[in-house]
Amino acid sequence: MKFKAYQLAKRPAGKFTSDCFKAVELEKPELKDGDFLVKQSHMSLDPAMRTWVQDNEDSYIEPVRPGDIMRSYGVGEVVESKNPDYPVGSRVVGITGWAEYTLGGEDMQVVDKSVDVTALLSVLYVPGFTAYVGLMKIGRPERGQTLVVSGAAGSVGSLVGQIGKAEGLRVIGVAGSDEKCRWLEDELGFDKALNYKDANLAAQLEAATPDGIDLYFENTGGPIQHLAFDRMNRLGTIVVCGNIAEYSKDIPSPGPSWVDINLKALRVEGFVITDHYDKVEESMGAMMGYLEKGQLKFRSHVLKGLDSAVEGVQLLFSGQNQGKLFVEF
Ligand SMILES: NC(=O)c1ccc[n+]([C@@H]2O[C@H](COP(=O)([O-])OP(=O)(O)OC[C@H]3O[C@@H](n4cnc5c(N)ncnc54)[C@H](OP(=O)(O)O)[C@@H]3O)[C@@H](O)[C@H]2O)c1
Incomplete structure:
Protein backbone atom coordinates (compact mmCIF):
# COMPACT_ATOMS: atom_id res chain seq x y z
CA MET A 1 0.00 0.00 0.00
CA VAL A 115 -13.23 12.52 23.87
CA ASP A 116 -14.15 15.06 21.20
CA VAL A 117 -11.18 15.44 18.81
CA THR A 118 -11.67 19.17 18.39
CA ALA A 119 -11.56 19.70 22.16
CA LEU A 120 -8.58 17.33 22.39
CA LEU A 121 -6.49 19.29 19.88
CA SER A 122 -7.75 22.75 20.86
CA VAL A 123 -7.77 22.48 24.63
CA LEU A 124 -6.74 19.23 26.27
CA TYR A 125 -3.54 18.37 24.43
CA VAL A 126 -0.74 20.84 23.51
CA PRO A 127 -2.53 24.21 23.94
CA GLY A 128 -4.04 23.39 27.31
CA PHE A 129 -0.93 21.64 28.58
CA THR A 130 1.17 24.65 27.58
CA ALA A 131 -1.25 27.17 29.07
CA TYR A 132 -1.67 25.23 32.32
CA VAL A 133 2.01 24.48 32.90
CA GLY A 134 3.10 27.96 31.81
CA LEU A 135 0.62 29.90 33.90
CA MET A 136 0.12 27.71 36.97
CA LYS A 137 3.49 26.00 37.36
CA ILE A 138 5.91 28.58 35.94
CA GLY A 139 3.87 31.77 36.52
CA ARG A 140 2.48 30.70 39.91
CA PRO A 141 -0.10 33.53 40.02
CA GLU A 142 -1.84 34.92 43.10
CA ARG A 143 -5.46 36.09 43.13
CA GLY A 144 -5.91 39.77 42.38
CA GLN A 145 -2.72 40.07 40.34
CA THR A 146 -2.63 41.72 36.91
CA LEU A 147 -1.79 39.30 34.09
CA VAL A 148 -0.92 40.47 30.58
CA VAL A 149 -0.82 37.77 27.90
CA SER A 150 0.38 38.28 24.33
CA GLY A 151 -0.88 36.13 21.46
CA ALA A 152 -4.08 36.28 23.49
CA ALA A 153 -6.50 35.20 20.77
CA GLY A 154 -4.36 32.19 19.88
CA SER A 155 -4.85 28.67 21.11
CA VAL A 156 -2.43 28.97 24.03
CA GLY A 157 -3.02 32.64 24.89
CA SER A 158 -6.82 32.40 24.94
CA LEU A 159 -6.59 29.54 27.44
CA VAL A 160 -3.99 31.34 29.57
CA GLY A 161 -6.31 34.33 29.88
CA GLN A 162 -9.34 32.23 30.72
CA ILE A 163 -7.47 30.18 33.33
CA GLY A 164 -6.29 33.52 34.70
CA LYS A 165 -9.90 34.72 35.02
CA ALA A 166 -10.94 31.43 36.65
CA GLU A 167 -8.10 31.87 39.16
CA GLY A 168 -9.14 35.41 40.09
CA LEU A 169 -6.66 37.49 38.10
CA ARG A 170 -7.21 40.75 36.24
CA VAL A 171 -6.47 39.78 32.63
CA ILE A 172 -5.33 41.96 29.75
CA GLY A 173 -4.92 40.27 26.37
CA VAL A 174 -2.90 41.50 23.41
CA ALA A 175 -3.84 40.38 19.89
CA GLY A 176 -3.49 41.44 16.27
CA SER A 177 -6.97 42.55 15.17
CA ASP A 178 -10.00 44.41 16.53
CA GLU A 179 -12.18 41.37 15.83
CA LYS A 180 -9.90 39.17 17.97
CA CYS A 181 -9.92 41.80 20.73
CA ARG A 182 -13.73 41.93 20.70
CA TRP A 183 -13.86 38.13 20.97
CA LEU A 184 -11.55 38.23 23.99
CA GLU A 185 -13.58 40.88 25.81
CA ASP A 186 -17.12 39.95 24.77
CA GLU A 187 -16.94 36.14 24.63
CA LEU A 188 -14.05 35.10 26.84
CA GLY A 189 -14.45 37.69 29.59
CA PHE A 190 -10.99 39.30 29.43
CA ASP A 191 -10.97 42.57 31.38
CA LYS A 192 -9.40 44.35 28.42
CA ALA A 193 -7.90 43.43 25.06
CA LEU A 194 -5.42 45.57 23.09
CA ASN A 195 -4.56 45.45 19.41
CA TYR A 196 -0.77 45.52 19.18
CA LYS A 197 -1.03 47.04 15.69
CA ASP A 198 -2.60 50.26 17.08
CA ALA A 199 -0.33 53.31 17.00
CA ASN A 200 -1.01 54.31 20.63
CA LEU A 201 -0.36 50.87 22.16
CA ALA A 202 1.86 52.27 24.94
CA ALA A 203 -0.86 54.65 26.19
CA GLN A 204 -3.50 51.91 25.94
CA LEU A 205 -1.37 49.49 27.94
CA GLU A 206 -0.72 52.14 30.57
CA ALA A 207 -4.46 52.84 30.89
CA ALA A 208 -5.27 49.11 31.05
CA THR A 209 -2.68 48.41 33.78
CA PRO A 210 -3.01 51.27 36.30
CA ASP A 211 -1.35 49.13 39.00
CA GLY A 212 1.41 47.84 36.71
CA ILE A 213 1.88 44.23 35.59
CA ASP A 214 2.56 41.40 38.03
CA LEU A 215 2.70 38.59 35.50
CA TYR A 216 3.49 38.80 31.79
CA PHE A 217 2.91 35.67 29.69
CA GLU A 218 4.96 36.07 26.52
CA ASN A 219 3.79 34.25 23.39
CA THR A 220 4.92 36.60 20.67
CA GLY A 221 7.70 39.14 21.19
CA GLY A 222 7.12 42.09 18.84
CA PRO A 223 5.97 45.59 19.82
CA ILE A 224 4.25 44.58 23.08
CA GLN A 225 7.37 43.02 24.58
CA HIS A 226 9.30 46.15 25.58
CA LEU A 227 6.12 47.97 26.61
CA ALA A 228 5.00 45.15 28.90
CA PHE A 229 8.51 44.79 30.30
CA ASP A 230 8.61 48.50 31.18
CA ARG A 231 5.35 48.20 33.15
CA MET A 232 6.45 45.19 35.20
CA ASN A 233 6.07 45.62 38.96
CA ARG A 234 8.95 44.85 41.30
CA LEU A 235 9.18 41.09 42.05
CA GLY A 236 7.01 40.43 38.98
CA THR A 237 7.24 37.33 36.81
CA ILE A 238 7.68 36.95 33.06
CA VAL A 239 6.82 33.53 31.62
CA VAL A 240 8.53 33.09 28.26
CA CYS A 241 6.38 30.59 26.37
CA GLY A 242 6.96 31.63 22.76
CA ASN A 243 8.23 34.35 20.45
CA ILE A 244 6.40 33.88 17.15
CA ALA A 245 7.43 37.36 15.92
CA GLU A 246 11.05 36.19 16.08
CA TYR A 247 10.88 32.70 14.57
CA SER A 248 11.34 33.77 10.95
CA LYS A 249 14.18 36.24 11.61
CA ASP A 250 17.85 35.47 11.09
CA ILE A 251 18.93 38.10 13.60
CA PRO A 252 16.91 38.29 16.82
CA SER A 253 15.46 41.66 17.90
CA PRO A 254 17.16 43.30 20.88
CA GLY A 255 15.56 42.13 24.12
CA PRO A 256 14.68 44.19 27.20
CA SER A 257 17.42 45.37 29.57
CA TRP A 258 18.91 43.08 32.19
CA VAL A 259 19.31 46.12 34.47
CA ASP A 260 15.57 46.11 35.21
CA ILE A 261 15.55 42.35 35.75
CA ASN A 262 18.13 43.07 38.43
CA LEU A 263 16.71 46.24 40.00
CA LYS A 264 13.06 45.16 39.91
CA ALA A 265 14.07 41.65 40.99
CA LEU A 266 12.03 40.13 38.17
CA ARG A 267 11.77 36.41 37.62
CA VAL A 268 12.04 35.67 33.88
CA GLU A 269 11.54 31.98 33.15
CA GLY A 270 11.34 30.17 29.85
CA PHE A 271 9.83 26.72 29.51
CA VAL A 272 9.12 24.02 26.93
CA ILE A 273 6.38 21.47 27.53
CA THR A 274 8.60 18.53 26.62
CA ASP A 275 10.35 19.09 29.98
CA HIS A 276 7.03 18.73 31.83
CA TYR A 277 5.56 15.42 30.67
CA ASP A 278 5.20 14.42 34.34
CA LYS A 279 2.38 16.99 34.58
CA VAL A 280 0.29 15.75 31.60
CA GLU A 281 -2.30 13.97 33.73
CA GLU A 282 -2.66 16.84 36.19
CA SER A 283 -2.98 19.31 33.32
CA MET A 284 -5.58 17.26 31.42
CA GLY A 285 -7.61 16.86 34.63
CA ALA A 286 -7.44 20.57 35.40
CA MET A 287 -8.37 21.62 31.85
CA MET A 288 -11.25 19.14 31.84
CA GLY A 289 -12.39 20.68 35.12
CA TYR A 290 -12.36 24.25 33.74
CA LEU A 291 -14.23 22.98 30.64
CA GLU A 292 -16.89 21.21 32.69
CA LYS A 293 -17.45 24.34 34.79
CA GLY A 294 -18.00 26.33 31.58
CA GLN A 295 -14.91 28.47 32.28
CA LEU A 296 -13.22 27.80 28.93
CA LYS A 297 -14.35 28.66 25.44
CA PHE A 298 -12.30 27.99 22.35
CA ARG A 299 -12.46 28.26 18.63
N1 LIG B 1 6.77 26.69 25.34
C1 LIG B 1 6.08 25.71 24.78
O1 LIG B 1 6.26 24.54 25.08
C2 LIG B 1 5.05 26.06 23.74
C3 LIG B 1 4.07 25.12 23.35
C4 LIG B 1 3.10 25.51 22.40
C5 LIG B 1 3.15 26.79 21.86
N2 LIG B 1 4.15 27.64 22.25
C6 LIG B 1 4.23 29.01 21.71
O2 LIG B 1 3.06 29.72 22.07
C7 LIG B 1 2.83 30.73 21.09
C8 LIG B 1 1.39 30.66 20.63
O3 LIG B 1 1.19 29.43 19.96
P1 LIG B 1 -0.26 28.95 19.53
O4 LIG B 1 -0.18 27.52 19.21
O5 LIG B 1 -1.22 29.42 20.56
O6 LIG B 1 -0.47 29.73 18.15
P2 LIG B 1 -1.67 30.64 17.79
O7 LIG B 1 -1.62 31.77 18.77
O8 LIG B 1 -2.90 29.85 17.73
O9 LIG B 1 -1.35 31.19 16.33
C9 LIG B 1 -0.34 32.07 16.11
C10 LIG B 1 -0.76 33.55 16.30
O10 LIG B 1 0.41 34.32 16.56
C11 LIG B 1 0.15 35.66 16.21
N3 LIG B 1 1.29 36.22 15.49
C12 LIG B 1 1.81 35.81 14.32
N4 LIG B 1 2.84 36.59 13.97
C13 LIG B 1 2.97 37.52 14.95
C14 LIG B 1 3.85 38.62 15.15
N5 LIG B 1 4.82 38.91 14.29
N6 LIG B 1 3.69 39.37 16.26
C15 LIG B 1 2.72 39.11 17.16
N7 LIG B 1 1.85 38.07 17.02
C16 LIG B 1 1.98 37.29 15.93
C17 LIG B 1 -1.08 35.65 15.28
O11 LIG B 1 -2.16 36.25 15.99
P3 LIG B 1 -2.42 37.84 15.92
O12 LIG B 1 -3.52 38.04 14.92
O13 LIG B 1 -2.81 38.16 17.32
O14 LIG B 1 -1.15 38.50 15.48
C18 LIG B 1 -1.35 34.18 15.05
O15 LIG B 1 -2.71 33.92 14.90
C19 LIG B 1 3.84 30.52 19.98
O16 LIG B 1 4.93 31.41 20.16
C20 LIG B 1 4.29 29.09 20.20
O17 LIG B 1 5.56 28.83 19.69
C21 LIG B 1 5.08 27.30 23.16
Whole structure:
Protein backbone atom coordinates (compact mmCIF):
# COMPACT_ATOMS: atom_id res chain seq x y z
CA MET A 1 0.00 0.00 0.00
CA LYS A 2 1.25 3.48 -0.85
CA PHE A 3 0.38 6.70 0.99
CA LYS A 4 1.05 10.42 0.73
CA ALA A 5 3.40 12.43 2.92
CA TYR A 6 5.24 15.75 2.85
CA GLN A 7 8.97 16.18 3.28
CA LEU A 8 10.73 19.37 4.24
CA ALA A 9 12.16 20.30 0.82
CA LYS A 10 14.35 23.17 2.07
CA ARG A 11 14.80 25.31 5.13
CA PRO A 12 12.80 28.56 4.83
CA ALA A 13 14.55 31.89 4.44
CA GLY A 14 12.20 33.98 6.58
CA LYS A 15 8.61 32.78 6.76
CA PHE A 16 7.45 29.40 5.46
CA THR A 17 6.68 29.36 1.73
CA SER A 18 4.93 26.60 -0.19
CA ASP A 19 8.16 25.43 -1.84
CA CYS A 20 9.54 24.49 1.59
CA PHE A 21 7.49 21.27 1.34
CA LYS A 22 7.46 18.46 -1.19
CA ALA A 23 4.81 15.76 -1.63
CA VAL A 24 6.10 12.20 -1.74
CA GLU A 25 4.56 8.76 -1.97
CA LEU A 26 5.72 6.22 0.60
CA GLU A 27 5.32 2.47 0.88
CA LYS A 28 3.60 1.18 4.03
CA PRO A 29 6.36 -0.01 6.40
CA GLU A 30 6.66 -3.63 7.53
CA LEU A 31 5.93 -3.80 11.25
CA LYS A 32 8.50 -5.26 13.65
CA ASP A 33 7.70 -6.38 17.21
CA GLY A 34 6.68 -3.29 19.22
CA ASP A 35 5.62 -1.31 16.15
CA PHE A 36 2.13 -0.04 15.39
CA LEU A 37 0.75 1.79 12.38
CA VAL A 38 -1.45 4.86 12.81
CA LYS A 39 -3.85 6.25 10.20
CA GLN A 40 -3.85 9.95 10.95
CA SER A 41 -7.25 11.63 11.11
CA HIS A 42 -6.33 15.12 12.40
CA MET A 43 -3.00 16.95 12.25
CA SER A 44 -2.16 19.98 14.35
CA LEU A 45 -0.33 22.96 12.78
CA ASP A 46 1.79 24.86 15.28
CA PRO A 47 4.12 27.88 15.34
CA ALA A 48 6.81 25.59 16.76
CA MET A 49 7.10 24.02 13.29
CA ARG A 50 9.09 27.08 12.22
CA THR A 51 11.58 26.49 15.06
CA TRP A 52 11.81 22.74 14.31
CA VAL A 53 13.15 23.37 10.79
CA GLN A 54 15.94 25.67 11.95
CA ASP A 55 19.46 24.36 11.65
CA ASN A 56 19.81 24.31 15.43
CA GLU A 57 21.31 21.23 17.06
CA ASP A 58 21.07 22.88 20.52
CA SER A 59 17.28 23.13 20.61
CA TYR A 60 15.01 21.07 22.88
CA ILE A 61 14.15 18.75 19.99
CA GLU A 62 16.08 17.34 17.03
CA PRO A 63 15.74 19.60 14.00
CA VAL A 64 13.75 18.48 10.95
CA ARG A 65 16.25 18.34 8.10
CA PRO A 66 15.58 18.73 4.36
CA GLY A 67 14.45 15.31 3.10
CA ASP A 68 12.83 14.37 6.43
CA ILE A 69 9.06 13.96 6.72
CA MET A 70 7.82 17.21 8.31
CA ARG A 71 7.05 16.76 12.02
CA SER A 72 3.63 17.43 13.57
CA TYR A 73 1.39 16.45 16.41
CA GLY A 74 -1.73 14.59 15.46
CA VAL A 75 -4.53 12.21 16.26
CA GLY A 76 -5.19 8.91 14.54
CA GLU A 77 -6.37 5.34 14.83
CA VAL A 78 -4.14 2.28 15.19
CA VAL A 79 -4.79 0.17 12.08
CA GLU A 80 -2.07 -2.49 12.47
CA SER A 81 -0.21 -3.40 15.63
CA LYS A 82 2.55 -5.57 17.02
CA ASN A 83 2.42 -3.70 20.32
CA PRO A 84 -0.09 -4.84 22.98
CA ASP A 85 -0.16 -1.35 24.54
CA TYR A 86 -1.56 0.07 21.28
CA PRO A 87 -4.21 -2.38 20.03
CA VAL A 88 -5.86 -2.05 16.62
CA GLY A 89 -8.81 0.31 16.83
CA SER A 90 -7.43 2.50 19.62
CA ARG A 91 -7.23 6.25 19.17
CA VAL A 92 -3.84 7.81 19.83
CA VAL A 93 -2.44 11.33 20.05
CA GLY A 94 1.23 12.28 19.80
CA ILE A 95 4.00 13.09 17.33
CA THR A 96 2.86 12.00 13.89
CA GLY A 97 4.25 13.85 10.85
CA TRP A 98 2.78 15.31 7.68
CA ALA A 99 1.61 11.92 6.42
CA GLU A 100 -1.53 9.88 5.98
CA TYR A 101 0.02 6.99 7.93
CA THR A 102 2.79 7.00 10.48
CA LEU A 103 4.60 4.49 12.66
CA GLY A 104 3.57 5.20 16.23
CA GLY A 105 6.10 5.92 18.94
CA GLU A 106 6.21 5.38 22.68
CA ASP A 107 5.36 9.08 23.22
CA MET A 108 1.85 8.39 21.93
CA GLN A 109 -1.03 8.42 24.39
CA VAL A 110 -4.11 6.30 23.96
CA VAL A 111 -7.18 8.53 24.25
CA ASP A 112 -10.72 7.35 24.83
CA LYS A 113 -12.84 7.64 21.69
CA SER A 114 -15.53 9.47 23.66
CA VAL A 115 -13.23 12.52 23.87
CA ASP A 116 -14.15 15.06 21.20
CA VAL A 117 -11.18 15.44 18.81
CA THR A 118 -11.67 19.17 18.39
CA ALA A 119 -11.56 19.70 22.16
CA LEU A 120 -8.58 17.33 22.39
CA LEU A 121 -6.49 19.29 19.88
CA SER A 122 -7.75 22.75 20.86
CA VAL A 123 -7.77 22.48 24.63
CA LEU A 124 -6.74 19.23 26.27
CA TYR A 125 -3.54 18.37 24.43
CA VAL A 126 -0.74 20.84 23.51
CA PRO A 127 -2.53 24.21 23.94
CA GLY A 128 -4.04 23.39 27.31
CA PHE A 129 -0.93 21.64 28.58
CA THR A 130 1.17 24.65 27.58
CA ALA A 131 -1.25 27.17 29.07
CA TYR A 132 -1.67 25.23 32.32
CA VAL A 133 2.01 24.48 32.90
CA GLY A 134 3.10 27.96 31.81
CA LEU A 135 0.62 29.90 33.90
CA MET A 136 0.12 27.71 36.97
CA LYS A 137 3.49 26.00 37.36
CA ILE A 138 5.91 28.58 35.94
CA GLY A 139 3.87 31.77 36.52
CA ARG A 140 2.48 30.70 39.91
CA PRO A 141 -0.10 33.53 40.02
CA GLU A 142 -1.84 34.92 43.10
CA ARG A 143 -5.46 36.09 43.13
CA GLY A 144 -5.91 39.77 42.38
CA GLN A 145 -2.72 40.07 40.34
CA THR A 146 -2.63 41.72 36.91
CA LEU A 147 -1.79 39.30 34.09
CA VAL A 148 -0.92 40.47 30.58
CA VAL A 149 -0.82 37.77 27.90
CA SER A 150 0.38 38.28 24.33
CA GLY A 151 -0.88 36.13 21.46
CA ALA A 152 -4.08 36.28 23.49
CA ALA A 153 -6.50 35.20 20.77
CA GLY A 154 -4.36 32.19 19.88
CA SER A 155 -4.85 28.67 21.11
CA VAL A 156 -2.43 28.97 24.03
CA GLY A 157 -3.02 32.64 24.89
CA SER A 158 -6.82 32.40 24.94
CA LEU A 159 -6.59 29.54 27.44
CA VAL A 160 -3.99 31.34 29.57
CA GLY A 161 -6.31 34.33 29.88
CA GLN A 162 -9.34 32.23 30.72
CA ILE A 163 -7.47 30.18 33.33
CA GLY A 164 -6.29 33.52 34.70
CA LYS A 165 -9.90 34.72 35.02
CA ALA A 166 -10.94 31.43 36.65
CA GLU A 167 -8.10 31.87 39.16
CA GLY A 168 -9.14 35.41 40.09
CA LEU A 169 -6.66 37.49 38.10
CA ARG A 170 -7.21 40.75 36.24
CA VAL A 171 -6.47 39.78 32.63
CA ILE A 172 -5.33 41.96 29.75
CA GLY A 173 -4.92 40.27 26.37
CA VAL A 174 -2.90 41.50 23.41
CA ALA A 175 -3.84 40.38 19.89
CA GLY A 176 -3.49 41.44 16.27
CA SER A 177 -6.97 42.55 15.17
CA ASP A 178 -10.00 44.41 16.53
CA GLU A 179 -12.18 41.37 15.83
CA LYS A 180 -9.90 39.17 17.97
CA CYS A 181 -9.92 41.80 20.73
CA ARG A 182 -13.73 41.93 20.70
CA TRP A 183 -13.86 38.13 20.97
CA LEU A 184 -11.55 38.23 23.99
CA GLU A 185 -13.58 40.88 25.81
CA ASP A 186 -17.12 39.95 24.77
CA GLU A 187 -16.94 36.14 24.63
CA LEU A 188 -14.05 35.10 26.84
CA GLY A 189 -14.45 37.69 29.59
CA PHE A 190 -10.99 39.30 29.43
CA ASP A 191 -10.97 42.57 31.38
CA LYS A 192 -9.40 44.35 28.42
CA ALA A 193 -7.90 43.43 25.06
CA LEU A 194 -5.42 45.57 23.09
CA ASN A 195 -4.56 45.45 19.41
CA TYR A 196 -0.77 45.52 19.18
CA LYS A 197 -1.03 47.04 15.69
CA ASP A 198 -2.60 50.26 17.08
CA ALA A 199 -0.33 53.31 17.00
CA ASN A 200 -1.01 54.31 20.63
CA LEU A 201 -0.36 50.87 22.16
CA ALA A 202 1.86 52.27 24.94
CA ALA A 203 -0.86 54.65 26.19
CA GLN A 204 -3.50 51.91 25.94
CA LEU A 205 -1.37 49.49 27.94
CA GLU A 206 -0.72 52.14 30.57
CA ALA A 207 -4.46 52.84 30.89
CA ALA A 208 -5.27 49.11 31.05
CA THR A 209 -2.68 48.41 33.78
CA PRO A 210 -3.01 51.27 36.30
CA ASP A 211 -1.35 49.13 39.00
CA GLY A 212 1.41 47.84 36.71
CA ILE A 213 1.88 44.23 35.59
CA ASP A 214 2.56 41.40 38.03
CA LEU A 215 2.70 38.59 35.50
CA TYR A 216 3.49 38.80 31.79
CA PHE A 217 2.91 35.67 29.69
CA GLU A 218 4.96 36.07 26.52
CA ASN A 219 3.79 34.25 23.39
CA THR A 220 4.92 36.60 20.67
CA GLY A 221 7.70 39.14 21.19
CA GLY A 222 7.12 42.09 18.84
CA PRO A 223 5.97 45.59 19.82
CA ILE A 224 4.25 44.58 23.08
CA GLN A 225 7.37 43.02 24.58
CA HIS A 226 9.30 46.15 25.58
CA LEU A 227 6.12 47.97 26.61
CA ALA A 228 5.00 45.15 28.90
CA PHE A 229 8.51 44.79 30.30
CA ASP A 230 8.61 48.50 31.18
CA ARG A 231 5.35 48.20 33.15
CA MET A 232 6.45 45.19 35.20
CA ASN A 233 6.07 45.62 38.96
CA ARG A 234 8.95 44.85 41.30
CA LEU A 235 9.18 41.09 42.05
CA GLY A 236 7.01 40.43 38.98
CA THR A 237 7.24 37.33 36.81
CA ILE A 238 7.68 36.95 33.06
CA VAL A 239 6.82 33.53 31.62
CA VAL A 240 8.53 33.09 28.26
CA CYS A 241 6.38 30.59 26.37
CA GLY A 242 6.96 31.63 22.76
CA ASN A 243 8.23 34.35 20.45
CA ILE A 244 6.40 33.88 17.15
CA ALA A 245 7.43 37.36 15.92
CA GLU A 246 11.05 36.19 16.08
CA TYR A 247 10.88 32.70 14.57
CA SER A 248 11.34 33.77 10.95
CA LYS A 249 14.18 36.24 11.61
CA ASP A 250 17.85 35.47 11.09
CA ILE A 251 18.93 38.10 13.60
CA PRO A 252 16.91 38.29 16.82
CA SER A 253 15.46 41.66 17.90
CA PRO A 254 17.16 43.30 20.88
CA GLY A 255 15.56 42.13 24.12
CA PRO A 256 14.68 44.19 27.20
CA SER A 257 17.42 45.37 29.57
CA TRP A 258 18.91 43.08 32.19
CA VAL A 259 19.31 46.12 34.47
CA ASP A 260 15.57 46.11 35.21
CA ILE A 261 15.55 42.35 35.75
CA ASN A 262 18.13 43.07 38.43
CA LEU A 263 16.71 46.24 40.00
CA LYS A 264 13.06 45.16 39.91
CA ALA A 265 14.07 41.65 40.99
CA LEU A 266 12.03 40.13 38.17
CA ARG A 267 11.77 36.41 37.62
CA VAL A 268 12.04 35.67 33.88
CA GLU A 269 11.54 31.98 33.15
CA GLY A 270 11.34 30.17 29.85
CA PHE A 271 9.83 26.72 29.51
CA VAL A 272 9.12 24.02 26.93
CA ILE A 273 6.38 21.47 27.53
CA THR A 274 8.60 18.53 26.62
CA ASP A 275 10.35 19.09 29.98
CA HIS A 276 7.03 18.73 31.83
CA TYR A 277 5.56 15.42 30.67
CA ASP A 278 5.20 14.42 34.34
CA LYS A 279 2.38 16.99 34.58
CA VAL A 280 0.29 15.75 31.60
CA GLU A 281 -2.30 13.97 33.73
CA GLU A 282 -2.66 16.84 36.19
CA SER A 283 -2.98 19.31 33.32
CA MET A 284 -5.58 17.26 31.42
CA GLY A 285 -7.61 16.86 34.63
CA ALA A 286 -7.44 20.57 35.40
CA MET A 287 -8.37 21.62 31.85
CA MET A 288 -11.25 19.14 31.84
CA GLY A 289 -12.39 20.68 35.12
CA TYR A 290 -12.36 24.25 33.74
CA LEU A 291 -14.23 22.98 30.64
CA GLU A 292 -16.89 21.21 32.69
CA LYS A 293 -17.45 24.34 34.79
CA GLY A 294 -18.00 26.33 31.58
CA GLN A 295 -14.91 28.47 32.28
CA LEU A 296 -13.22 27.80 28.93
CA LYS A 297 -14.35 28.66 25.44
CA PHE A 298 -12.30 27.99 22.35
CA ARG A 299 -12.46 28.26 18.63
CA SER A 300 -10.84 26.02 16.09
CA HIS A 301 -9.74 26.73 12.54
CA VAL A 302 -10.12 23.52 10.56
CA LEU A 303 -8.50 22.87 7.15
CA LYS A 304 -9.41 19.91 4.96
CA GLY A 305 -6.94 17.35 3.68
CA LEU A 306 -3.18 16.85 4.09
CA ASP A 307 -2.38 19.10 1.09
CA SER A 308 -3.94 22.07 2.90
CA ALA A 309 -1.10 22.04 5.45
CA VAL A 310 1.33 23.54 2.92
CA GLU A 311 -0.50 26.87 2.69
CA GLY A 312 -2.24 26.42 6.01
CA VAL A 313 0.86 26.54 8.18
CA GLN A 314 1.59 30.00 6.76
CA LEU A 315 -1.65 31.37 8.30
CA LEU A 316 -0.05 31.18 11.74
CA PHE A 317 2.59 33.75 10.85
CA SER A 318 0.19 36.31 9.36
CA GLY A 319 -2.42 36.07 12.12
CA GLN A 320 -5.01 34.65 9.71
CA ASN A 321 -5.84 31.63 11.83
CA GLN A 322 -8.78 32.09 14.12
CA GLY A 323 -8.18 29.72 17.00
CA LYS A 324 -6.46 26.36 17.06
CA LEU A 325 -5.33 25.48 13.56
CA PHE A 326 -5.50 21.86 12.46
CA VAL A 327 -6.06 19.70 9.41
CA GLU A 328 -8.86 17.14 9.18
CA PHE A 329 -8.01 14.30 6.79
N1 LIG B 1 6.77 26.69 25.34
C1 LIG B 1 6.08 25.71 24.78
O1 LIG B 1 6.26 24.54 25.08
C2 LIG B 1 5.05 26.06 23.74
C3 LIG B 1 4.07 25.12 23.35
C4 LIG B 1 3.10 25.51 22.40
C5 LIG B 1 3.15 26.79 21.86
N2 LIG B 1 4.15 27.64 22.25
C6 LIG B 1 4.23 29.01 21.71
O2 LIG B 1 3.06 29.72 22.07
C7 LIG B 1 2.83 30.73 21.09
C8 LIG B 1 1.39 30.66 20.63
O3 LIG B 1 1.19 29.43 19.96
P1 LIG B 1 -0.26 28.95 19.53
O4 LIG B 1 -0.18 27.52 19.21
O5 LIG B 1 -1.22 29.42 20.56
O6 LIG B 1 -0.47 29.73 18.15
P2 LIG B 1 -1.67 30.64 17.79
O7 LIG B 1 -1.62 31.77 18.77
O8 LIG B 1 -2.90 29.85 17.73
O9 LIG B 1 -1.35 31.19 16.33
C9 LIG B 1 -0.34 32.07 16.11
C10 LIG B 1 -0.76 33.55 16.30
O10 LIG B 1 0.41 34.32 16.56
C11 LIG B 1 0.15 35.66 16.21
N3 LIG B 1 1.29 36.22 15.49
C12 LIG B 1 1.81 35.81 14.32
N4 LIG B 1 2.84 36.59 13.97
C13 LIG B 1 2.97 37.52 14.95
C14 LIG B 1 3.85 38.62 15.15
N5 LIG B 1 4.82 38.91 14.29
N6 LIG B 1 3.69 39.37 16.26
C15 LIG B 1 2.72 39.11 17.16
N7 LIG B 1 1.85 38.07 17.02
C16 LIG B 1 1.98 37.29 15.93
C17 LIG B 1 -1.08 35.65 15.28
O11 LIG B 1 -2.16 36.25 15.99
P3 LIG B 1 -2.42 37.84 15.92
O12 LIG B 1 -3.52 38.04 14.92
O13 LIG B 1 -2.81 38.16 17.32
O14 LIG B 1 -1.15 38.50 15.48
C18 LIG B 1 -1.35 34.18 15.05
O15 LIG B 1 -2.71 33.92 14.90
C19 LIG B 1 3.84 30.52 19.98
O16 LIG B 1 4.93 31.41 20.16
C20 LIG B 1 4.29 29.09 20.20
O17 LIG B 1 5.56 28.83 19.69
C21 LIG B 1 5.08 27.30 23.16
